[in-house]
Amino acid sequence: MILSDKTILDYIKSSKIIVEPFDESSLQCSSLDLRLSNSIAFYEELDIIDIKSPIQAKTVTFEEYFIINPGEFLLASTMEYIKLPEFITAFVEGRSSLGRLGLFIENAGWVDAGFEGQITLELYNANKYPIKLYKGMRICQLVFAKLDEIPSKVYRGKYLCQKGATPSKIFMDFDKK
Known part of the structure; x- marks a missing residue:
């Protein structure tokens, strides 16, 4: 069941869902808009990405805005730090107004x-023009859903408590016994 604005607000006010900082004006009828932080990361020139090895990414912070060039892929982060209870999951959806400019947001848009943590966003500019993105702008929507029952396992993965634009840690999958 997708949560309505009333239920989302009730869960935030009762601390069942934590959103810091929370801006009530970001609440939509069935979602919560999240804002762009000042943290981005990108993969520098590589011959090949070996997913079994740690992948070096350059993380930078910006003051007011950054420009994503045509055909460029980078990671960004939400300003908000989110904490979901064991009975709520969420979907990250890009804003349609940005999608109409050719900005693809959140290739991996599931929140267990x-x-x-802060949500890392995957951004890709499919337009033939550079796009200027501003710190604090509404960048995506979080749609909350209530699980039919408490799961046997809640998320305790490698991105738990992440802050800022967090590069891939897929290499850790190969360390599992």
């Missing part, structure tokens, strides 16, 4: 029950 129990997740805590």
Whole structure:
């Protein structure tokens, strides 16, 4: 069941869902708009990405805005730090107004029950023009859904409590026994 604005607000006010900082004007009828932080990361020139090895990414912060060039892929982060209870999951959806400019947001847009942290966004500019993005702008929407029952496992993965634009840690999948 997708949560309505009333339920989202009730869960935030009762601390069942944590959103810091919370801006009530970001609440939509069935979602919560999240804002762009000042943290971005990108992969520098590589011959090949070996997913079994740690991948170096350059993380930078910006003051007011950054420009994503045509055909460029980078990671960004939400300003908000989210904490979901064990009975709520969420979907990250790009804003349609940005999609209409050719900005693809959130290739991996699932937030598991129990997740805590800032949400890393995957951004790709499919337009033939550079796009200027501003710190604090509404960048995506979080749609909350209630699980039919408490899961046997909640999220305790490698991105738990992440802050800022967090590069891939897929290499850690190969360390599992």
